[in-house]
Amino acid sequence: MPSSEFDLIYRYFSSLGAGPAVDLSVGDDCAILRLESNERLATSVDTMVEGVHFPENIFPEDTGFRAVSVAASDLAAMGARPIGMTVALTLPEADEFWINTFSQGIAQAVSAYDLPLVGGDTTRGPLTITVQVMGALPMDKAMLREGAQVGDIVYVSGTLGDAAGALAFLNGEWQPEPDAAEYLLDRFHRPRAQIELGSELLGNATSAIDISDGLLADAGHIASASGVCIELESAALPLSAALESNGNSDTVLKWAISGGDDYELCFTLPKGVSVPEGCTRIGQVVAGEGVKLDQNVDFETGYQHF
Amino acid sequence: MPSSEFDLIYRYFSSLGAGPAVDLSVGDDCAILRLESNERLATSVDTMVEGVHFPENIFPEDTGFRAVSVAASDLAAMGARPIGMTVALTLPEADEFWINTFSQGIAQAVSAYDLPLVGGDTTRGPLTITVQVMGALPMDKAMLREGAQVGDIVYVSGTLGDAAGALAFLNGEWQPEPDAAEYLLDRFHRPRAQIELGSELLGNATSAIDISDGLLADAGHIASASGVCIELESAALPLSAALESNGNSDTVLKWAISGGDDYELCFTLPKGVSVPEGCTRIGQVVAGEGVKLDQNVDFETGYQHF
Numbered sequence: 001m002p003s004s005e006f007d008l009i010y011r012y013f014s015s016l017g018a019g020p021a022v023d024l025s026v027g028d029d030c031a032i033l034r035l036e037s038n039e040r041l042a043t044s045v046d047t048m049v050e051g052v053h054f055p056e057n058i059f060p061e062d063t064g065f066r067a068v069s070v071a072a073s074d075l076a077a078m079g080a081r082p083i084g085m086t087v088a089l090t091l092p093e094a095d096e097f098w099i100n101t102f103s104q105g106i107a108q109a110v111s112a113y114d115l116p117l118v119g120g121d122t123t124r125g126p127l128t129i130t131v132q133v134m135g136a137l138p139m140d141k142a143m144l145r146e147g148a149q150v151g152d153i154v155y156v157s158g159t160l161g162d163a164a165g166a167l168a169f170l171n172g173e174w175q176p177e178p179d180a181a182e183y184l185l186d187r188f189h190r191p192r193a194q195i196e197l198g199s200e201l202l203g204n205a206t207s208a209i210d211i212s213d214g215l216l217a218d219a220g221h222i223a224s225a226s227g228v229c230i231e232l233e234s235a236a237l238p239l240s241a242a243l244e245s246n247g248n249s250d251t252v253l254k255w256a257i258s259g260g261d262d263y264e265l266c267f268t269l270p271k272g273v274s275v276p277e278g279c280t281r282i283g284q285v286v287a288g289e290g291v292k293l294d295q296n297v298d299f300e301t302g303y304q305h306f
Numbered sequence: 307m308p309s310s311e312f313d314l315i316y317r318y319f320s321s322l323g324a325g326p327a328v329d330l331s332v333g334d335d336c337a338i339l340r341l342e343s344n345e346r347l348a349t350s351v352d353t354m355v356e357g358v359h360f361p362e363n364i365f366p367e368d369t370g371f372r373a374v375s376v377a378a379s380d381l382a383a384m385g386a387r388p389i390g391m392t393v394a395l396t397l398p399e400a401d402e403f404w405i406n407t408f409s410q411g412i413a414q415a416v417s418a419y420d421l422p423l424v425g426g427d428t429t430r431g432p433l434t435i436t437v438q439v440m441g442a443l444p445m446d447k448a449m450l451r452e453g454a455q456v457g458d459i460v461y462v463s464g465t466l467g468d469a470a471g472a473l474a475f476l477n478g479e480w481q482p483e484p485d486a487a488e489y490l491l492d493r494f495h496r497p498r499a500q501i502e503l504g505s506e507l508l509g510n511a512t513s514a515i516d517i518s519d520g521l522l523a524d525a526g527h528i529a530s531a532s533g534v535c536i537e538l539e540s541a542a543l544p545l546s547a548a549l550e551s552n553g554n555s556d557t558v559l560k561w562a563i564s565g566g567d568d569y570e571l572c573f574t575l576p577k578g579v580s581v582p583e584g585c586t587r588i589g590q591v592v593a594g595e596g597v598k599l600d601q602n603v604d605f606e607t608g609y610q611h612f
Contacts, residue, residue: 023346028450029383029515030348032443037343040329042336045392045438049431077335086351088436121436125355130394130436132351137338144334209335
């Protein structure tokens with residue numbers, strides 16, 4: 001890419017790189033980050049491809065915010081404290097309006113998650129955004145998928161299925177009222193990584209995962225990694241009024257259990273442990289394998305069964 | 307991407323994730339890496355797009371090895387000890403032959419650089435490879451671009467221009483003898499990140515950079531970051547016999563000073579400091595700015611002036 005384009009991009013992004021753990025930010029061969037002496041590094045990478053992971057006509061500000069949120073959600077699921085990220089951006093052309101608005105979405109996420117942008121790469125090609133997040137974990141703690149125990153209670157944060165309801169609306173499958181439509185689109189375009197909840201759960205939850213593939217699929221990852229069965233109750237699933245306004249309870253249930261992209265946390269707590277605000281009990285951990293909904297259906301993974 | 311494709315990719319990559327600093331590898335929401343208590347994290351990300359950063363008909367094994375080498379070269383330029391990497395792979399289709407041979411190239415690089423593959427993401431789309439490398443640096447040391455001092459001597463490792471000579475051959479611009487062609491193609495397809503040299507220079511070199519954009523451009527980054535002028539002598543530039551076999555000394559000089567992709571290290575040492583094996587003195591640091599070749603030409607950046 002010509003250096004004038006690098007200059008343009010550098011201008012928009014270079015102010016986002018400062019943070020308490022950042023010794024050296026964008027501009028040299030590597031960025032340098034500092035962990036406390038009793039901490040470890042948690043890291044995860046997510047790629048979003050235009051036309052595959054987000055529609056082509058999405059507002060670039062939302063694309064930027066969402067790309068960071070999706071990656072940061074993996075830090076939340078481990079209970080890690082954000083310390084920095086890199087963004088590798090492949091762009092078909094250096095469109096100043098696009099770069100400007102995209103960078104505003106990145107900046108909002110940097111601020112929302114205290115996640116400074118410490119490095120990146122910009123290349124020419126079909127629009128692809130790869131975000132790698134880095135966080136700090138205490139030396140002796142991490143929330144993994146593998147710790148769920150028989151007898152634990154299963155919880156989920158927030159409400160389920162909103163992003164799937166928004167996608168169905170965007171695809172012309174239903175027409176919510178304006179207020180509901182606005183709420184659902186915000187949930188799809190602006191998912192919030194549950195960083196604070198993850199931090200609160202660290203040391204208490206026996207397992208956790210963020211819901212990116214859908215509740216059944218992701219609860220299935222916990223079941224499989226922990227060697228247990230997860231029983232879920234459909235009547236207990238937290239639903240937004242906007243989603244329920246659809247009126248068709250089968251459709252709404254399908255969105256809630258198999259729709260991805262909500263980026264809420266699903267986690268297990270031992271009985272008697274106090275439950276963080278905004279979280280709902282949706283089931284329990286029993287002996288066996290896989291995920292059961294209402295005790296009569298076996299789901300290996302969510303999506304393929306609908 | 308359907309889960310059967312994930313299974314395929316997981317099978318090829320899952321054995322590459324173990325290392326002394328790896329507490330948790332591929333398979334959960336994040337990977338977990340451990341630094342020593344007196345160390346900091348150095349990290350860098352590089353994206354390669356098919357048709358832009360490598361030809362479409364390149365052997366997938368070379369693509370994999372080269373993608374890691376290009377990223378690892380940034381660790382070498384900082385003097386960092388490799389601890390792990392992630393590979394975000396966007397693929398047009400799950401071609402088992404491609405994935406198999408690509409993963410062999412990745413595996414060779416994992417082994418060459420002691421750089422375990424601890425995480426990744428696989429998405430559907432035009433072929434794009436993003437490698438993020440992570441390394442450890444002592445708390446009180448790093449080789450930056452900004453430390454060159456007037457009076458320092460400028461060195462480069464290996465030989466220069468070989469990758470540019472190989473590209474010219476691939477583009478049909480000249481026809482080296484078979485042995486020379488083989489040597490040059492290996493230099494282009496299989497660049498070696500100078501990890502050991504970087505480690506040896508850490509604490510001795512006043513500045514360093516890896517040569518990815520060409521000697522003049524990259525020496526220019528040192529000059530600019532350090533606020534000095536770098537004087538280079540064309541007669542001193544180390545050239546391989548294979549490159550010199552081209553016979554046209556102007557062409558060879560152009561490749562050596564402005565060809566990118568050699569991934570050798572350019573660095574500055576104070577006078578009197580012993581020079582690592584395989585490195586050549588190519589110039590000196592003087593007061594001023596920019597890069598001068600043979601004291602009579604001013605170069606802001608290399609590439610645009612040819």
